[in-house]
Structures are given as structure tokens and as C-alpha cells.
Amino acid sequence: MRSRTIIMPILLIILFWVLQILIFRNFAFFNMAFCYIYIGFILMLPYEIPHMLTMVIAMAFGFTIDVFYDTIGMHMAASVFIAYIRPYVINVLTPRGGYDATMEISIQSLGFQWFASYAAVLIFIHHTLLFAIEAWGLNVFFQAIGKIVLSSIFTFGVFTLLQFLLFSRKR
Amino acid sequence: MHRLFHFLYQYKAFLFFLILEAICVWLIIRNNSYQSASYFNTSNYVVGEILETSNNVTEYFNLKDVNTQLAGENARLKRLLTKEYQKKDFIISNKSEFLKANQYNYIPAKVVNNSTSRFTNYITIDKGSLDGIKPGMGVIAQDGIVGKVKSCTENFSTIISLLHEKWSVSAKISDGEIDGIVKWQGMDPAIADLQYVGRHHHFKIGDSVVTSGYNTLFPPGALIGRIQDFKIDQGKPFYKINVKLATDFTTLKYVYVIENYLKAEKDSLENQSNYSSDE
Structure with a gap:
């Protein structure tokens, strides 16, 4: 279990970073829908990692994304925020009977319904924060709302697809 | 005192979160302040190299379009050149006129990173201070203007696109x-x-x-x-x-950075006479 909590995040970092910077950075549908798949990394971090360390990891990871978007601080702020509220969201979503001790955040161990609501809530909060910071003080409020909704749907779709493609194991 | 420490300990995650967010906000504000040279952006060496490699892969798919664009521009420049030759009366009489005629130098550069769909868009090019580019220079493409250099390192520069809410x-x-x-x-x-x-x-x-x-x-x-x-x-x-x-802007591949030899002179004159140049 111990080595798993160290190796898995490293593999996840590489995977999501490559996906975000080399692939999804070049996509924007209708100039409205963006895919910020990189937060999938923060969503999938093992639950055993201490809360404060999660925030530091999220901040560092947000930084590596920010330098490529020329938006220093924005992705960092949004990532730190979802890293902070993640345990509370997991608490609120506790299924009947509670979690197992060796809980792993994935569709396999927690079911599609749980996972979808978990991802949807955090992705929506992250995107709201991100576009709100970006549009700060500008007269683009309504466009920002469109971007938030469409991008959330896009990211959520890609993230769910990724779960089924890469992280599903035959039992 | 004991209760204070207890309180701090109890809310340590929240306080830690506030500190991290404060750092982020400070970075955002510092980065957005107009014309501040910031270090952590796409003109950074490591970031620039990765973007260039990534761009090298994708640029093959655009070769046809780029060729057409460059051929079109060649033709336009040839036409201009002929026109210029035909002007017999183009005589330069003194040093000032000569300087004005040669006031602008164009540095060609390749776009390695570009965004058009955010509220604040930036472009990264593969030329930097070693090629004579300085923050504050104008940037044009073959069809029209593009933006203004925000910051540059030795080999890369970041440009504020015309597609920027604050420019x-x-x-x-x-x-x-x-x-x-x-x-x-x-x-x-x-x-x-x-x-x-x-x-x-x-x-x-x-x-x-x-x-x-x-x-x-x-x-x-x-x-x-x-x-x-x-x-x-x-x-x-x-x-x-x-x-x-x-x-x-969505298909921008090559741009020209404009070096204005008389910029410093004009700016200092306007500063002396308390004009603010409108950009």
C-alpha cells in the first residue's frame, strides 16, 4: 500500500501533464469549451495523502500548468481550492455503510454514480473559480458563464472517458 | 495563549489554505500589472523549449497553408519593390530623412504558442533578446498588426496579442x-x-x-x-x-517584430513635454 501511494501519483502527474500541455492545450470548441483535464490528477490523488500535502502538490502542479498558459497564479489558485475542499466533498458524498479503510478513488471501488457526482462537483467548482479569476473586473460576465458550463461538461466527459479507457481493470 | 494555539492547530488546514491562496493571488496581481516583466511565463527557457518541440510535431500538418501564406507575401513584397524602383524622384537629401526612411527594422519570428480563446491572449515566438528583441516592441504579421512584446528571454519572447482585454x-x-x-x-x-x-x-x-x-x-x-x-x-x-x-489570429504562424530606431528619441521628447504616448 505504501509504495502504491508514492508511485501512483508520480505516474498520474506525468500522464495528466502530458495530456494537458501537449494535447488538450490545442483544443477549444467554438472558442467556448476548454478541457482542463489536468485536475483529474488532483481528483485521483490517493486519499491517504495528508490534506496539507495535497494542497502543496496541487499548487506545484497548477504552477507547471500556469507557465504554459501565461496565467501565473490562476490555475494554482483554482487547484489549491479544490485540493482544500476535496475531503469535505468526499465526506458529504459518503455512501451508505461508509468507506472502506483502503479506499481508492475510482469508478471500480466506488461505483459510477458516486464517482460522477464527485468529479462533476469538483470540476464545476474548479472551472467556475478559474474563469471567474480570468474574467475578473472585465465586462465579460455572461461569456464567462457560458465558458464555465461548456468547459465543465467537456472536461467531465473526457475525464470519465479516461477512467473507462485507462483505469478500468477486468475483475 | 494555550487556547490560541489550540485554535490554530484545529484550523491548521484552513489557515494553510489561506496562505497558499494568498501567494496565488499575489502572483496573479503581480503578473497582470501592466508591462511588468515576469519571469515565469512562456518566454522562460524550459517552457519555450517544450513548446517549440511540441510545435515541431504539429507544424508539419500546416506546411501547405504556411507555404501559401509565404508565397502570397513574397508576391506582395515584389510588387512593392518594383513600385519603389519606379519612383525616380526618391532622393534623400539629408540625414534626418534617411533615418526616417530606414526607421523600422523587421525581425521575422516563428510562433511557437498561441491562444485566441481566452479573455487575455498571449503569443510566444522563437526569437528573444539575442535577436535584438526588447519588451515594448510592436509585432505585425503579413496581413495586419498582431500585438506588442511583453517580456523576453534570450531565445523566446511573449507577446500581448491584440486579442487582450486590457490592451x-x-x-x-x-x-x-x-x-x-x-x-x-x-x-x-x-x-x-x-x-x-x-x-x-x-x-x-x-x-x-x-x-x-x-x-x-x-x-x-x-x-x-x-x-x-x-x-x-x-x-x-x-x-x-x-x-x-x-x-x-487562429492560423498565425510567422510574425515580424518591429524595431523602431527612433522610438527612444520620440518617447523621451514626449516625456519631456509631458505627453503620454497612447498605446
């Missing part, structure tokens, strides 16, 4: 010598506003909008776009004019 450029409608300011609206990468054109002016759809000579970034008369439509509300002093931008 604007002084312009005029070329036929009537009507002054205004071109500013992006924040949504459509092909359309910008021409602001502050008073209601007493006359112009028509299709008139070209070019840079005025009031700033030192661009040579006067560089094309920005053409008037697509305009309207004026009852009681408003200014027209609302939509300009179709000449540069297609």
Missing part, C-alpha cells in the same frame, strides 16, 4: 483621417471595436482601419482591419464600430 492600439480610418482606438471585445477572435469616433464623422462599411502615427510601436498606416458594421445610439457621442481584423 488597445491607437488607430485611424484611413480614408477620412478619423482617429480612434481599437480594442478587442473579448469574445470573437476576428472582431474588434473601434472606439471614440465622434458622431460628426463620415465613413462607410469596408473602409480600412490602420495604425495612426501617434504610437511608436507600429509604422503609421499598418493595416488593422476593415469596418464590418457600425451604429450610433440616440444621444451617444461616439459610434459603435465593429472592425473585422485583418490578421487571422
